[in-house]
Amino acid sequence: MRRTAALLMTVLLASAGVLVAPSAAHAESTWIPGPNGGWCTAYPSGPFGVGVCSGIEPRRAWAVHATCESGISVTSGLRLGDGTATANCGSSPVRYTSIAIGPLVP
Template sequence: MRRTAALLMTSLLASAAALAVPTAAQARTLVDPPTTGSCVAYPSGPFGVGVCGGLEPRRAWSVWAKCQSGITVSSGLRLGDGTATANCGSGRVYSTWVSIGPMLP
């Protein structure tokens, strides 16, 4: 039951992130590049950790991690400054990165 719920939640978050992050062609028109701030991402055990500071309060972002199992997980969307984690469960994190999205109204 727990595994099924986790799989469904992962699918839902991935779908939401796919809708929130525009394609490269759309990025020039839909996403204003951040004018301030920076983000870093790093693996920490089974987690991909992302930390952003100095972002505009309405700037959307999320952290992503590629897991040992081959799946990619996301933290879900965050706004402004903060820390977020993407959980690979008990598996190892191979890579992690932060995706910066649009300014929300």
């Protein structure tokens, strides 16, 4: 059931033309306005890419992506509404982080 839901949300994010907020690993966090007046930010924290969204709709799907120094890309689990998500690079530092904001989930 979880895999089906995750696959469905991934397809929804990809097909909706998601809004992405990049953040370089050695720069300050990047803030983007979220849908309907909220905000989201993404920043590196050691081996984690961290994403935070606040003030967005409770049914709004989003995820944080991280590109590791090793070249591997990882993605957090999907979140709905306000919250924090992390993408784990294991023992490799994070080179780049971003937030993908998707559609409202029915």
